[in-house]
Amino acid sequence: MICRKCKSKSTVTIRKEYHFCDYCFLSYIDHKFRACLGKSRKLRANENVLICLSGGISSAVLLDLVYHGICLNSHKKLRITPFLLHVTEQLPHDEINKRSILEQCNKCNFKLNVIDISHYFSKNTLLSDSHVTVLPEEIKQWKVSKTTSCDLLAHMKQNLYIQIAKELQCKIIFTAETTTTLAVNLLSDIAIGRGSQIENNIGFCDMKNKDAQILRPMRDITIEEVETYAAIKGIYFTQSKCASNKNSLQSIIQDFVSGLQENFPATLTTICKTADKISSSDSKDKICMFCKSTFDQDVEKLTAADATHFSSYVSCTKFDVCNPTLSGHLELVTSNQDLCYCCQRNVLELSTLSDLKNLVIES
Ligand SMILES: [Zn+2]
Ligand SMILES: [Zn+2]
Known part of the structure; x- marks a missing residue:
């Protein structure tokens, strides 16, 4: 098999049909990332950007793509000032996640801000204050279904991102959702009654908040591509899959989408492309x-x-x-x-x- 770009011997195969050599594959992914950002014209030169890292594989790859973009010395240099954020959720995998992100940030010489989800409840989310005020027991004690707790936590995290972005004077936030994650989120949103919100929840840019916009520059990259990228680059990451979310609607949809990805890989892109065409009415007040x-x-x-x-x-x-x-x-x-x-x-x-x-x- 030969690489579809440079015709040398191929080393990776994507979607069972596209062959690349390592070099061409990495630049293909980098191109997708940059094209996504470029097309949107949301980034101004030297913009402060809050980059939210979960510790999972796609956030590790996002950090790598940002780092290499910033290090470039050509006209292609990524001109942003990154602020890195990791939110811990007081769950068993927290420590491992934090360690793997810290390690990667140290390699890149980036300073990582770590904050606990319980800061959501304190009025001032000053990053210097590492004191945990309210235990998330409060969340657990609500005894809600796994589906609801997944949804509540996701929105709490997002509100926290916005709050911290404001404090750090970042008008732009990057999150690391892949095509695969967004397809899961899209189907979950429709299932739980957030169908009218998918324009912001799934699209490239979440414009709900006037203080800071959330961009998803990895949205054209699938989890298969992310895994291949990490393997070639030897990027260490942790599986941040949350065991407590088991049996939630979201986790069941995730299993369904993984099956689709395996057997019908083109479906995921179709799902996300369909979402792009759906826009909500402007009349909402x-x-x-x-x-x-x-x-x-x-x-x-x-x-x-x-x-x-x-x-x-x-x-x-x-x-x-x-x-x-x-x-x-x-x-x-x-x-x-x-x-x-x-x-x-x-x-x-x-x-x-x-x-x-x-x-x-x-x-
Ligand atoms: Zn090649
Ligand atoms: Zn709501």
């Missing part, structure tokens, strides 16, 4: 106080949210006799007009509205 997405409040037609409300109203009335607390839940939902559909559903699972109020950061 309300901003969700938790996830910050916009939603319509006064729609004349009946919506999925109305259907769920009706359905839960009917069920609650029936259950009222044996379990009076359920009707309290209904009040929580109907009285809460500041949340989007999915966040309203999440509230149903939380014991009290104040739990969610704790999650809301005044912006």
Whole structure:
């Protein structure tokens, strides 16, 4: 087999059909990364960029791509000032993740900011203050389903990114989602009732927040390509797959997408391309106080949210006799007009509205 670019002997095969030599493969990935950033024209010269690293393989590759872009001495040099951030979640794999990112950052001579997810609850997220204020036991005690806790944590992390970006005066944030991750997120979002939010949640740029925009420069790169890149470069990373998310809707969709990737690799790109074509209406007037997405409040037609409300109203009335607390839940939902559909559903699972109020950061 020969490399499709330079016709020398190939060393890697992607999607079972594309052959590359190591050198051409690495520059192909670098090109995808840079093209994604270039096309968008979101980056200004010497922009402060907050780069969020989870410790997983795609974040390790993102860091490598950024580092090599910055080190270039040609007109192709990546002109950004990077600020690196890792958020720990007080989970068993935290230490290993942190160590692997620290090691990589040290090699690149980058300073890594590490902050715990519990800082979400403190009003001032000063990076110098490493004191953990509230234990995430609080999150666990909510006893919500795995699906909901996955969704809550993901949005807490994202809100924390924005908050820290503000503190570090970064108007741009990079996260390391690959095509594969975004396909998982897209299907999950539709399943949990965030279908109207996919433009921001899956697209290249998340523009929900005016203070900082989240860019996803790895979105045209698949997990197979990321793994190949890491193998060639000898990049060390940890498997940051969270065991506690097992059996959540998100993890089941992840397994489904992995199967697709293996047998029908072109499907993932199609899924993400489809998402690009879906844009939401501009008429949305309300901003969700938790996830910050916009939603319509006064729609004349009946919506999925109305259907769920009706359905839960009917069920609650029936259950009222044996379990009076359920009707309290209904009040929580109907009285809460500041949340989007999915966040309203999440509230149903939380014991009290104040739990969610704790999650809301005044912006
Ligand atoms: Zn080649
Ligand atoms: Zn929301």
